Structure formats: structure tokens, C-alpha cells
Amino acid sequence: MVEGPANGDWTMTSSGDLRRGPSGSVGAWLRARSAGPIRPNSVLFHAPSFAFQAPGGGENQLVQTGRHLEDLGVPVRLFDPWTDRIDRFRLIHLFGMSREGLELARRARIRGTPVVLSPICWYQPRALWALERRPTRKLGGIATWALRRAFPRLPGWRRELLNVADAILPNSAAEGRQLQSLFGIESARVTVVPNGVCPSFAMASPERFLERYGERDFVLYVGRIEPRKNVLGLIRAVRPLGLPLVVMGSVPPESHHYGVLCRKAGDGQVRWIASVDHHDPLLASAYAAARVFALPSWFETPGLAALEAGLAGAAVVITPFGSTREYFGELAEYAPPDRVAKIRAAVTRGWERGADPSLARRIASNYLWTNTAQTTLEVYDQVSR
Numbered sequence: 052m053v054e055g056p057a058n059g060d061w062t063m064t065s066s067g068d069l070r071r072g073p074s075g076s077v078g079a080w081l082r083a084r085s086a087g088p089i090r091p092n093s094v095l096f097h098a099p100s101f102a103f104q105a106p107g108g109g110e111n112q113l114v115q116t117g118r119h120l121e122d123l124g125v126p127v128r129l130f131d132p133w134t135d136r137i138d139r140f141r142l143i144h145l146f147g148m149s150r151e152g153l154e155l156a157r158r159a160r161i162r163g164t165p166v167v168l169s170p171i172c173w174y175q176p177r178a179l180w181a182l183e184r185r186p187t188r189k190l191g192g193i194a195t196w197a198l199r200r201a202f203p204r205l206p207g208w209r210r211e212l213l214n215v216a217d218a219i220l221p222n223s224a225a226e227g228r229q230l231q232s233l234f235g236i237e238s239a240r241v242t243v244v245p246n247g248v249c250p251s252f253a254m255a256s257p258e259r260f261l262e263r264y265g266e267r268d269f270v271l272y273v274g275r276i277e278p279r280k281n282v283l284g285l286i287r288a289v290r291p292l293g294l295p296l297v298v299m300g301s302v303p304p305e306s307h308h309y310g311v312l313c314r315k316a317g318d319g320q321v322r323w324i325a326s327v328d329h330h331d332p333l334l335a336s337a338y339a340a341a342r343v344f345a346l347p348s349w350f351e352t353p354g355l356a357a358l359e360a361g362l363a364g365a366a367v368v369i370t371p372f373g374s375t376r377e378y379f380g381e382l383a384e385y386a387p388p389d390r391v392a393k394i395r396a397a398v399t400r401g402w403e404r405g406a407d408p409s410l411a412r413r414i415a416s417n418y419l420w421t422n423t424a425q426t427t428l429e430v431y432d433q434v435s436r
Contacts, residue, residue: 223374
């Protein structure tokens, strides 16, 4: 949710929201890239018009990719439908699957402007069944998924968007394989571009969090308090263990009732901390102070907070649904979201095992935003020759 005076800057918070922040924040970067003269050889970024109304990992991916591309000398501009002409740009990079993106991609192809697509998607039947309230939508969604698995070349706007793109950049090989199996796309146009984290999390210290809250060695959750993240399941799993649990994040307006249920289930045994700015040292300090970071959500691709926590030195417990195994391998504990007992067992194993330095090394070697930007630039060079 975005709110506040128009002259304030905004930063991405730990739960994905935008909040008032210092100069140089996410909001300042977004405004600067959507106005002013077009620089030569600029790349045009597009996200659905509703994206930053409730920003999360996908929006963070857009911002961090743009910032680090600029460090490599690539000018980035955010698409303004009122003033920008597609054919004046080197290429257009679409973030997320949307009908808006399809309409723009169609016009870009007609004008000879290359199209790069970061789908940022995962199709998880269990999540659809668990999270959709209306039975008709549950059944319809499962039927559509099954039909696509059987006949991936069936027409549809998502398949058309994937076919219009000159290059498709999934965040994992697993996401790429899923897109091929559901939509019949060619592997030659697919290049895996992993998500990243900032290297500063590797230098996090627990002292700031310890000074403010007097706690160290606890189970930590960071993110939105909403059904897909399964915070309620985590609370129910951890309470019988008697381990301290810290939940850092905010409740989106549409998940108000769910937030009330989480508070009730916590029953005074959970420390609740509001979202903090993503670059606030308190967030990194919370990761460093935690013994276990837990994210037993319905799916993740791969869960940026878990990557940050792992780089900061926490043991990671995470959902097996999505692309998590590709990122964390055998260095995390996996907790199915629909089994409270298994979440409890995974947290127990993580607590007993503690942090494995190999996880932080794995993340630092493979999953930094500098790597993301470099691979993205290589794709740009290929499609815009």
C-alpha cells in the first residue's frame, strides 16, 4: 500500500510495501526513471499498472535489476504510456505476465523492437486448491492446469505472450521447465536469470536487534502476513516447541481477518514487529540475530527474504513448492505448508542444526544482484544485435 504526501521518497520495506524513506530510496529511483529525456540506447521496463500498489518480490526484482544494470552502463527507463514510443528504445523488458504486457509486446514486434520477458510466475495446484475460497474457482483452476499439462499448445493470452517474446528469463530452471510443459515454448528462447540479494547482508550483526529487543536465537519470519505465506501454520507449528518466534511484517488490507487469526493463535507468545525499510540495518540485524528463518509458504520463487537470511547466517526452513530446492539444495530444511507437524519437525531440525556456513557461501557465490544484471545484459546483447 502506498500512502502519504507527494513530496516524500519511498523505500521497499521488509514485507514488500513502499514506505516513506530517505533520499535515494526506491520511490526516488522510480520517479527519476519515468521522467526526463530519453538517454541513447535506453532499455524500457514495464510492469502491470497495478504492480506497485501492493509491491513484493517481483517489484523488488525490477528495481534491483534496473539499478544494477545502470551500474553496468545500461540506461533504464520506466514505461510511460502517455509519452513513450516503443520504437525509440533498444528493447522492452516486461516484468510479470499480464494482458497489458501482451498488448505492448504485440506493438513492439510490429515496430521491430525486441521483447524480453521475466515471467515471475509459478503454477501450484495445491496452493490454488488451498487458497481459493470459492469451490467453482478451485475446480476451474485445477481443470485449466490439468488441460494445459495435457495440451500445452492450446491457445491463450499467456501462451501468446511467451511466444511473442524474443527471450524469456525465468528465475530458475524449474520455472523454465514448467513454462515449457504448460505452454509449449521452445527452450532456445529461455535463459535462467536467478533472483539476487545485496551482499551487505553478509556483514550483518545481531547487535542492533539485540539492543532494541533484547532477543537473540529465535525463529524469524519476515514478509507479508497473508494466507499464501502461511504465517498461521508457522505459528501453530512453533508454539508447542516453546521456541521464541518473531514475526516482522505487515498485514495487507485484504488479509485483515487472517491477521486477526494469526494474532489470536500467537496468544502472547509471538513478538510482532512492524515492517521496516528494506535497507534499514535493523532488518539485516534481525536476520543475523535469528537462529532459524522460517518461510513455510505455499510456494516461493525462491523467497528473497530467505536468501537474505541465509546470507546473514541464519538456518533456513522453507517450502518445497516452487524453485526453492534449486536455490537452497540440501542446505535448508523443507516444510510442506499443509502439514503443521512437518513444519514443526523442520523448524526443530533447523534449530538443532543451526546455521551452515556453506549456505551463506552458496548464496554469495551464485545469487547476488550483480550476477542477475550481468546475465540480463548478456541476453540484451543477444536480442538487440
